[in-house]
Amino acid sequence: MPDTLSVTDNRTGKKYDIAIENDTIRASDLRQIRVKDDDFGMMSYDPAFMNTAPVKSRITFIDGDKGILEYRGYPIERLAEKSTSFLEVAYLLIHGDLPKENQLEEWRTNVKMHTFVHENIKKLMEGFRYDAHPMGMFISTISALSTFYPEAKEIMDPDARRKQIHRLIGKVPTIAAFAYRHSKGLPYVYPSNDLTYAGNFLNMMFKIGDSKYTIHPTLEHALTVLYILHADHEQNCSTNTMRSIGSSYVDPYSSVAGAAAALWGPLHGGANEAVLRMLDEIGSMDRVPSVIKDVKEGKMKLMGFGHRVYKNYDPRARVIKKLADDVFEVTGKNKKLDLALELERIALEDDYFVKRKLYPNVDFYSGLIYEAMGIPMDFFPVLFAIPRTAGWLAHWQEHILDPEQKIARPRQVYLGQRGRTWIQIDKR
Numbered sequence: 001m002p003d004t005l006s007v008t009d010n011r012t013g014k015k016y017d018i019a020i021e022n023d024t025i026r027a028s029d030l031r032q033i034r035v036k037d038d039d040f041g042m043m044s045y046d047p048a049f050m051n052t053a054p055v056k057s058r059i060t061f062i063d064g065d066k067g068i069l070e071y072r073g074y075p076i077e078r079l080a081e082k083s084t085s086f087l088e089v090a091y092l093l094i095h096g097d098l099p100k101e102n103q104l105e106e107w108r109t110n111v112k113m114h115t116f117v118h119e120n121i122k123k124l125m126e127g128f129r130y131d132a133h134p135m136g137m138f139i140s141t142i143s144a145l146s147t148f149y150p151e152a153k154e155i156m157d158p159d160a161r162r163k164q165i166h167r168l169i170g171k172v173p174t175i176a177a178f179a180y181r182h183s184k185g186l187p188y189v190y191p192s193n194d195l196t197y198a199g200n201f202l203n204m205m206f207k208i209g210d211s212k213y214t215i216h217p218t219l220e221h222a223l224t225v226l227y228i229l230h231a232d233h234e235q236n237c238s239t240n241t242m243r244s245i246g247s248s249y250v251d252p253y254s255s256v257a258g259a260a261a262a263l264w265g266p267l268h269g270g271a272n273e274a275v276l277r278m279l280d281e282i283g284s285m286d287r288v289p290s291v292i293k294d295v296k297e298g299k300m301k302l303m304g305f306g307h308r309v310y311k312n313y314d315p316r317a318r319v320i321k322k323l324a325d326d327v328f329e330v331t332g333k334n335k336k337l338d339l340a341l342e343l344e345r346i347a348l349e350d351d352y353f354v355k356r357k358l359y360p361n362v363d364f365y366s367g368l369i370y371e372a373m374g375i376p377m378d379f380f381p382v383l384f385a386i387p388r389t390a391g392w393l394a395h396w397q398e399h400i401l402d403p404e405q406k407i408a409r410p411r412q413v414y415l416g417q418r419g420r421t422w423i424q425i426d427k428r
């Protein structure tokens, strides 16, 4: 049997054979389906890209029914367990293979060479109001970087491209930590390149005065694992934004700023904060049954549960849940943990959740860890953006080098009026 899909247009009685490749038809093949020769041809209507693949990618694989997530073919659980550093996983995402020792060393050196920001970037950040949201500061500052590196617009020059990738991965923790220090009214702490990627970030966040800040190895390890788990998630809203902005061939700083803006929304990177607010509102164990009742009656959603793609336990949530125990041993247990565990226990047994395949997602436990580490809620999306920058850049590079891609320019189904007659303002 040929790999084709036969379609009969009942308006005309004409039959079309459309090629199938990778279980997919090309939307542009539908254009041959027309009633009259001068018709535009058929399109597919797909709000929110629910069933549209605008790219072929070799970066991240998700099987939502089985709960599988892989970066470049490596299961996320293995990477979280075996990888010694976030930069090793960032290298994997960008380059496609795990680095050899000398490659990792060179990559690390290149990224660390770019952790500092121009003093004027610091001055720019100092200009924000004392109560500026750290994510707003982060997005604006990333965008401002494009003015410091005009060569970044040479996106087809491999050397220039490599350099912006090193710069962005190097600078995002610095800008993030400066945003946090600003919100606390504390002096900014410069990067320490003898520390790990996660260790340097913790130092820039929490060091006070001249005294040495001791990084707890468990917390440093936890943050490394959280970075690895959040580094990529294929064509999510912010990655799609990164690809779309990048397709106009603008510099990558502008694209990352746009992607980070998409991440900031409560439907995307903001859910872990919503989980904590929900747990705060529930307040005590005796309220759990009535909350579950309200959820089942459609009065509220159980935040941190359910996922558009995963119809099984989110593999990232499983890793985070284990990690939480290690972190709480150091920080003391987050008081909301028992509430979260009880909600999960009931939900996993309850018919409402089982039938709808609602399982804990990545956000159910991550906020509890961040809060226990002393990180305020409005900083959570910034924490998400740091590792996701590596994923965005991997997709950006794949996109602009893909000969099949052009500037992203979807079509529309126009339902408005046409050819109206101009009426003088006093006659309308």
Ligand code: CMC
Residues within 6 Å of the ligand: 236, 267, 268, 269, 271, 295, 300, 301, 302, 303, 304, 305, 306, 307, 308, 309, 356, 358, 361, 362, 363
């Ligand atoms: N609590 C209670 N019921 C739920 C929930 C929930 N968290 N999520 C879905 N449902 C119900 C929903 O009401 C619907 O029921 P019915 O069939 O009776 O109408 C059914 O499950 C299917 O849900 P849906 O809304 O069609 O599913 P979706 O794929 O459109 O939504 C979601 C996915 C993640 C937006 C949704 O599950 C949700 O709002 N969850 C809570 C917010 C959350 O935790 N978001 C984090 C997502 S993971 C982070 C990321 O990837 O950025």
